[in-house]
Every structure is written in C-alpha cells, then in structure tokens.
Ligand SMILES: Nc1nc2c(c(=O)[nH]1)N[C@H]1C(S)=C(S)[C@@H](COP(=O)(O)OP(=O)(O)OC[C@H]3O[C@@H](n4cnc5c(=O)[nH]c(N)nc54)[C@H](O)[C@@H]3O)O[C@H]1N2
C-alpha cells in the first residue's frame with residue numbers, strides 16, 4: 001500500500017476567482033489544502049471555501065449512486081435502471097406532447113465544471129426543447145444582453161483592468177466577499193489595495209456598507225434599483241460639461257447622438273432623491289471619471305438583478321466609451337481566451353450580431369435570449385395547461401427551489417411534474433422532487449479547464465488540472481452521463497454507444513473548424529486531426545482540439561511552439577499569456593462592424609424608467625447579501641464552512657428597527673406579495689435606512705433532503721419573498737434586489753420555527 005504523501009494541484013471550481021490550490025494527498029485522502037504560490041495566475045491566494053474542497057470530497061451526504069424515488073422514499077439504483085426509467089418516461093412524454101414538453105434548468109456549477117460546460121450543450125441540442133432556463137436569468141443576463149447588442153457577442157464583456165487602473169467605481173458588487181464575478185481576479189482585495197497605493201481611487205455605490213465599501217476611499221448609499229438613473233445622470237454630466245472623449249473609438253461607434261438625447265432629462269438634480277445620492281456628489285463622480293488617467297466602472301449583481309438591470313449594465317459601457325476608457329489599459333478590456341471563443345474566430349470585425357427573440361415563452365411572452373427563457377417564467381410554464389406545457393424537467397447542477405424567485409410556487413409546480421431528473425451531487429431542496437437523481441463526481445475526481453472564466457480574466461492565461469483521484473468503481477463521469485442522456489433524447493435508447501456518439505460529436509467539431517477559412521486547420525483532413533488527438537477522449541479531447549486551434553494554439557503543426565493540452569500538462573502551475581491587449585475593432589461581431597452604443601431594444605426601456613421615476617415609490621425594500629463561507633445554496637453541508645455564528649439574519653438599520661418596534665436578535669416576520677419568512681433581526685448601521693438584507697441560498701429545513709449538517713441550522717429561504725412576476729422587462733432577469741416588503745415583530749414567538 002502506498003502511504004507516502006504527494007503534492008497535487010487543482011484549480012478551485014467554486015467561484016470565479018479560479019484559484020490554484022495545492023493539496024497534499026495520500027491514497028484517497030486529502031490532508032491539507034493551501035494556495036499554490038507558484039500558480040501563474042492566483043499566486044497562492046485562496047479563501048475558506050477552497051480549503052473546504054476536502055470536506056466536499058469526503059462528505060458522506062454527497063451522492064455516489066443513482067437514486068430513484070418511490071413515493072416519499074428513496075433507494076439506490078443501478079445506472080441501467082436509472083437510464084431505462086428516464087428513457088421510458090421521456091420517450092413517452094415527448095412522443096405524446098412534443099419536444100417542448102421537456103424543460104431544462106442549468107445551474108451555476110455547470111460553468112465551473114469542464115465536463116458539464118462541454119457536454120450540456122450536446123444534450124441540450126439533442127433535447128431540442130425551447131424550454132431552456134438557466135441561473136443566468138437570476139444573475140448576469142442583462143450584462144450579456146447589453147454587451148451582445150453593443151459588441152456582437154454575449155461573452156464580449158469588458159473586464160475592468162484593475163491592475164493598471166487609476167479609478168474604480170464599483171456598483172452593486174462586493175468582490176472582497178464574492179471574490180469577483182465577471183471579473184476573474186484572484187486576491188482582488190490585494191489588487192484593490194494596490195490600486196489605491198499607486199494613487200488610484202476606489203468608490204463604492206451600494207445600499208449596504210459592505211466589506212468592499214469599508215476598504216474604499218468613498219462609499220455612497222444608493223436606493224436599490226437607482227443605478228440606471230445614477231448612471232444616466234453621470235452621462236448627462238459628461239455631456240453637459242463637455243467631458244466626453246471617445247478618442248480612437250469615435251469613428252467606430254454608432255449612436256452617440258441618441259445617447260446624448262436620451263440623457264438630456266436625467267440631470268443629477270432630477271434623479272438625486274430617487275437614487276438617494278446627492279446631486280453634487282453625482283457631478284463630482286462624473287468629473288473624476290472623466291479626469292482620471294484611466295478609469296473603470298464595475299457593476300455586478302446589484303446592477304443586474306434589479307428592475308432596470310439591462311439599462312444599468314448598458315450605461316456602464318456607455319460611460320466607458322464616452323470617457324475613452326473602453327478597450328484601453330487601465331480602463332476596461334477584452335481578454336483573448338486560449339480555447340478560441342466566438343470573438344476570436346471568423347473574420348475579424350465582422351459578425352452577424354446577436355440572435356435573440358427567435359421564440360417567446362408561452363405564457364408571458366418573454367423573448368428567448370441566447371436560446372434561453374427567464375427562470376422567473378419556469379413555474380408558470382409547468383403550471384399552465386395547453387400545448388407546449390412543461391411536463392418533464394431536467395435540472396443539472398442547479399437548485400432553483402432556493403435560487404429562483406417565488407419558491408413556494410416553484411415547489412408546487414415541481415410537485416405537479418409528470419417526471420423529473422436531476423444531475424446533482426446532493427439530495428437537496430430541488431433534487432428531492434426528482435424521480436431519478438444521477439450523481440456527479442467529487443471535483444477531485446474531475447480534471448479542470450476554465451472555458452468561461454478565461455474569457456473574464458484580468459490577465460490572459462491558460463491552466464489545466466488533471467484529476468487527483470480515479471472515478472470510483474460504479475460511478476460515471478458527468479460527460480458520460482450526458483452522452484447516455486443524449487442517446488435517450490436522440491431516440492437511440494438507454495444503451496446507446498457513447499464512444500461512437502462522442503466520436504461523431506468530435507468529427508463534427510473538427511469538420512466545422514476545417515471549413516472555416518480563417519482557421520489554422522482550414523482544409524485539413526478531419527480523420528488526420530482526429531488521429532492526432534488520440535488517445536484522449538471526452539472533454540479532454542475537445543479541450544486539446546480547441547486549445548490547438550485557438551489563438552495561441554499549435555495549429556496541429558502550423559506553429560510548433562503553440563499551445564496544446566500536452567503543453568499545459570507540462571506546466572502544472574499554468575501559463576501566463578500576458579496582460580490584456582486592445583482588441584477593437586477586431587473583436588467586434590456586430591452586423592455594422594461598429595460599436596452599437598444605442599441599441600433600440602435597450603433604449604426603449606428609458607420610458608419605463610421615466611414612469612418609475614415619476615411614481616416615486618417609497619416602501620421598505622429587501623436586498624440580498626453574500627458571505628465568505630457560503631456559495632449560493634450548496635456549501636452549507638461542509639463542516640468547515642458551517643462553523644461560526646448564524647449568518648442568516650435580517651439586517652436592518654436601527655432607525656428603521658425603532659420605527660418598527662424591532663429589537664436585536666428578536667424574530668421579525670418579513671412578507672412580500674408572494675410569501676413570508678420569519679427570521680432573527682440584526683441591527684446594523686451598515687444598512688441604508690429603508691433597505692433590509694437577507695442572504696439567499698438558505699432554507700434547508702426540508703426534511704426530505706439529506707443534508708445533515710445544513711439541516712442543523714437551516715436558515716430561511718429569501719426567495720420565498722422574491723416575486724416571479726416582477727422582472728427587468730428587457731432581459732426577463734429576476735428582480736432579487738429591491739423587493740418591496742413589510743416587516744413586523746413576529747407575534748407568536750413561541751410558535752416560530754427553531755430555524756437559524
Ligand atoms: N435572492 C437571491 N437569489 C439568488 C441570488 C441572489 O443574489 N439573491 N443569486 C443568484 C445567482 S448569482 C446564482 S448564480 C444562482 C445560482 O442558482 P443555482 O445554480 O440554481 O443554485 P446553486 O445554489 O448554485 O446550486 C447548485 C447545485 O449544483 C449542485 N452541484 C454542485 N457542484 C456540482 C457538480 O460538480 N456537478 C453537479 N452535477 N452538480 C453540482 C449542488 O448540489 C446544487 O444543487 O442563484 C441566484 N439566486
């Protein structure tokens with residue numbers, strides 16, 4: 001028996017920072033987890049969640065066999081039993097009711113798991129359903145829609161160049177806790193500190209005085225949902241005071257005049273009371289942004305998951321363009337990812353623009369965006385009778401019962417499904433509604449390459465981690481599970497030949513690339529390339545292929561020094577590919593080949609904003625919050641992270657508490673149009689008066705789930721309060737920040753559940 005310890009490396013798959021971890025392991029055990037100080041990108045940084053990867057690996061509640069439900073009880077099943085049941089039910093439902101009768105929900109870990117990132121699209125295509133929902137519509141879809149319309153590609157998201165910037169305005173993000181999102185920058189606290197040390201300035205706009213706000217030069221409270229007005233007033237000031245300087249991008253931009261016209265009525269005075277920020281302060285921030293040697297504006301969850309998410313996300317980029325900070329060092333820039341994503345492919349500067357609105361959701365008529373519908377519409381698509389009703393549902397790495405709005409309705413809708421399958425690692429609040437649960441692997445049994453976050457990173461780089469442990473006997477890799485499901489969805493039954501399926505997928509990929517006139521393998525024989533990829537299979541064959549045909553690739557001999565997976569395997573700490581470089585106009589994929597500064601789909605929403613501004617609503621509103629030891633809903637079962645005081649509390653400003661007669665630690669009842677929760681009160685000056693906060697991802701009091709650690713302190717599910725009927729109208733994104741609520745002392749405190 002080998003007992004000696006070995007050092008092994010693994011990119012952390014939990015959040016977007018993607019830190020390199022160094023683990024000491026022997027046999028199947030992990031002894032320590034540290035940051036890999038030689039990691040070319042993260043240089044040793046890690047947070048407590050990274051350390052807890054060992055708890056996830058060893059968690060006895062993590063599923064290791066397929067589970068089948070029989071009434072209220074569960075039993076372990078064989079893979080064949082599980083796939084046979086799926087085949088029987090899905091085939092029946094789709095032959096009776098068509099393809100759209102099967103819905104698909106994809107959760108956040110899909111983008112953190114290479115096998116899921118590459119093979120979920122394969123299943124999605126085979127299912128051919130229009131009823132696809134993802135966590136993007138409780139997250140960043142407004143940003144993707146805005147940049148997609150402006151630059152022609154939904155993943156051309158400008159990244160704040162924080163390592164060189166002299167001014168950073170953060171709205172609705174708390175990267176010191178979240179570790180950054182749509183901004184992959186490990187150890188972001190150090191980077192922001194360095195920004196200040198080199199004479200730069202950090203300003204935070206947030207209804208809560210967050211850890212990031214505390215580390216900033218300035219923090220200003222804002223009324224939730226006030227960002228679009230605030231940003232329009234900045235644009236207004238830039239124009240009114242002649243502070244715009246688009247520079248070299250001026251001839252490459254359409255729509256500047258429309259923007260000038262739209263901002264005309266939004267003076268700082270006109271919006272000040274609505275957003276809660278003094279007019280002179282708005283003007284000063286506009287002037288500072290214009291005067292800084294380089295500046296970036298960074299808006300995240302707080303600017304996306306709100307009523308005017310698309311407008312706010314768009315205005316951030318308008319400001320970058322107007323101040324000359326788009327696509328320049330120290331401003332915001334576009335990464336060039338090594339696997340060759342869409343904005344590096346084809347003819348530079350030429351595109352088809354976005355394809356959106358090809359179909360609409362059946363009940364409320366929301367447009368598809370990038371092939372998906374808003375998850376705020378999922379429950380009604382299950383509940384409403386008629387053609388196209390969802391009767392079967394797949395959830396993959398998602399927990400919509402805790403993460404999507406109006407959980408009470410969602411739960412009822414899930415109960416009414418004819419059939420449900422979940423691909424997940426836990427029996428939790430969502431998967432407990434499934435008929436069959438297929439288990440994923442421990443991250444330490446998976447290899448890892450970041451396809452998404454390499455497109456959102458502050459430096460270009462490429463890193464690969466190989467699996468630390470073998471796939472245990474009796475388990476399957478998630479890509480193999482997805483191929484089995486693809487076999488079922490494409491009518492080949494539950495025992496399809498997955499090797500042949502995978503070869504066919506790979507051949508198609510190669511053929512498409514070889515047909516591309518600008519590709520390094522243009523005109524090459526696909527069988528020759530397939531042979532060159534031998535003996536890799538599955539996601540690693542695809543990864544190797546994409547790296548080799550990508551912008552730094554070896555082109556299968558075209559550039560001997562170029563990148564390949566083999567080269568990455570020989571560089572276990574990763575390869576740094578340098579700082580971000582200016583990419584406009586080559587990056588653009590709009591039809592015009594220009595930046596579209598005023599897309600009509602977005603600007604038409606200004607009228608709604610004006611009406612909202614005139615209405616002047618003043619009720620108490622709820623926002624969320626993230627904390628370091630949580631990751632959305634699913635890490636509360638890990639013992640290292642579960643320790644410490646209860647974190648699921650209602651934060652409220654003492655002045656509001658006095659008015660409402662609430663005392664610290666007492667229970668309050670918080671209700672909204674759709675639901676009600678009872679939760680302990682935490683008084684804090686960190687909250688803007690009129691605004692309260694409850695973290696999302698809690699509410700583990702579902703006895704049918706088997707999360708033994710999480711159930712000890714379940715907390716409450718804040719999405720019982722989020723209203724599925726209220727969305728950012730342009731994108732359909734859920735409104736999770738700024739939910740109108742009423743708050744009262746819990747009357748019958750005896751009867752209150754002992755939760756939290
Ligand atoms: N009120 C409120 N709600 C929010 C938010 C908010 O700020 N406020 N934030 C929103 C955001 S930004 C997001 S991204 C969503 C997240 O929404 P979801 O993705 O729906 O929820 P998660 O909590 O991330 O759940 C992830 C699921 O994946 C499983 N899982 C983890 N790793 C793996 C794996 O490797 N393989 C498989 N097969 N399964 C795995 C977990 O067990 C869990 O069931 O929540 C959103 N909801």
Ligand SMILES: Nc1nc2c(c(=O)[nH]1)N[C@H]1C(S)=C(S)[C@@H](COP(=O)(O)OP(=O)(O)OC[C@H]3O[C@@H](n4cnc5c(=O)[nH]c(N)nc54)[C@H](O)[C@@H]3O)O[C@H]1N2
Pocket residue numbers: 015016108139171172173174175177178179180181205206207208210222223224225226227300301302303306623624625626627628629630631632737738
């Ligand atoms: N520890 C930890 N890290 C995480 C996660 C986690 O759950 N825990 N989740 C991961 C995921 S999926 C994501 S998407 C990222 C999110 O990353 P961030 O966006 O940085 O995360 P949040 O902490 O939700 O920050 C949102 C901020 O917006 C503020 N806010 C709310 N409403 C408004 C508003 O109307 N206007 C403005 N200006 N601000 C507002 C909130 O007070 C909060 O401080 O974090 C990722 N990292």
Ligand code: SF4
Pocket residue numbers: 012013014015016017018019045046047048049050051179186
């Ligand atoms: S910040 Fe923490 S959770 Fe995020 S990648 Fe790094 S170690 Fe993992």
Ligand SMILES: [Mo]
Pocket residue numbers: 108139
């Ligand atoms: Mo997210």
